[in-house]
Amino acid sequence: MEILLWREILDPYYLAVDELVLKFKHIMLEYRSAGEYSPIEQVDGRVKKISSILEKAQKKGISVEEMDHKIHDIAGIRIICQFVEDIEKVVELIRKREDMKILKEKDFINNMKQSGYRSYHVIIEYTVYTSKGAKTIEAEIQIRTLAMNFWATIEHSLQYKYKGNIPQPVRQRLTKAAAATVMLDSEMSAVRDVIMDAQDSFQYKANLVADILTNMQNLYKVANKREIKKIQDEFFKIYNEGVIEGLERFNKELDILAEGYKAQSLK
Numbered sequence: 001m002e003i004l005l006w007r008e009i010l011d012p013y014y015l016a017v018d019e020l021v022l023k024f025k026h027i028m029l030e031y032r033s034a035g036e037y038s039p040i041e042q043v044d045g046r047v048k049k050i051s052s053i054l055e056k057a058q059k060k061g062i063s064v065e066e067m068d069h070k071i072h073d074i075a076g077i078r079i080i081c082q083f084v085e086d087i088e089k090v091v092e093l094i095r096k097r098e099d100m101k102i103l104k105e106k107d108f109i110n111n112m113k114q115s116g117y118r119s120y121h122v123i124i125e126y127t128v129y130t131s132k133g134a135k136t137i138e139a140e141i142q143i144r145t146l147a148m149n150f151w152a153t154i155e156h157s158l159q160y161k162y163k164g165n166i167p168q169p170v171r172q173r174l175t176k177a178a179a180a181t182v183m184l185d186s187e188m189s190a191v192r193d194v195i196m197d198a199q200d201s202f203q204y205k206a207n208l209v210a211d212i213l214t215n216m217q218n219l220y221k222v223a224n225k226r227e228i229k230k231i232q233d234e235f236f237k238i239y240n241e242g243v244i245e246g247l248e249r250f251n252k253e254l255d256i257l258a259e260g261y262k263a264q265s266l267k
């Protein structure tokens with residue numbers, strides 16, 4: 001097959017990966033800007049390399065013409081979560097969407113692979129619109145925790161290094177490491193509420209400071225320099241005190257001040 005034709009075949013997959021990554025990142029940002037905990041921690045995507053597609057096709061006895069329907073992970077999205085509990089939430093988010101149709105789900109968390117691999121896979125059908133028209137492709141979304149991802153990344157590199165024949169002693173270590181990640185995930189889940197509380201207040205404070213800075217920037221355009229300097233000094237003083245109520249009060253005062261300037265300008 002010509003290289004040009006590969007480009008044509010893979011183009012919709014590149015578009016799908018870009019769109020899907022953007023959509024999941026946006027969900028993550030929506031949670032965070034609302035000051036809420038996001039079940040999505042990181043999102044990544046890739047289009048499978050031509051050499052890997054050919055390798056998989058050969059291994060599974062798939063002809064290049066059939067690969068569109070028989071290789072499900074030409075477009076691959078990886079969603080990383082902090083806690084095992086978040087994985088179900090992400091799957092639920094996907095189930096509710098109208099732009100992604102779930103074809104298959106594979107639960108390698110409750111059914112860990114013999115290798116020690118754990119992850120939740122969702123195969124979706126997704127439509128992209130290129131200059132040539134609409135094209136519906138399949139994409140694989142892998143959802144896993146940070147710990148599961150750590151293990152899978154290391155194991156994947158070793159598979160590559162040893163060309164699929166990882167020596168027994170290394171294999172044994174990987175099995176032990178897989179058991180350790182199960183334990184790590186379960187320990188983290190046990191303190192999930194405490195960790196989430198800490199992260200929520202961190203996010204709340206970050207949003208509050210961002211609000212204050214936006215307010216100050218807007219006031220900069222209308223207030224006089226001396227007043228701005230006073231506001232700025234006050235902000236640093238309150239910020240250094242580190243009391244959240246102080247920052248909330250200060251932000252409200254800025255809101256009132258801004259309202260006053262707005263009313264004046266309308267006169």
Ligand code: 0O2
Nearest residue numbers: 048052056072073106113115116117121151152153155156
């Ligand atoms: P790569 O290089 O990551 O793209 P099918 O049987 O046809 O429904 P498939 O795709 O053959 O499905 O197998 P499966 O088991 O669903 O695995 C799909 C992907 O999951 C793999 O893609 C890996 O990314 C990941 N995966 C599955 N098992 C393991 C494992 O034991 N270790 C690691 N590190 N990853 C795994 P590829 O194409 O194999 O690899």
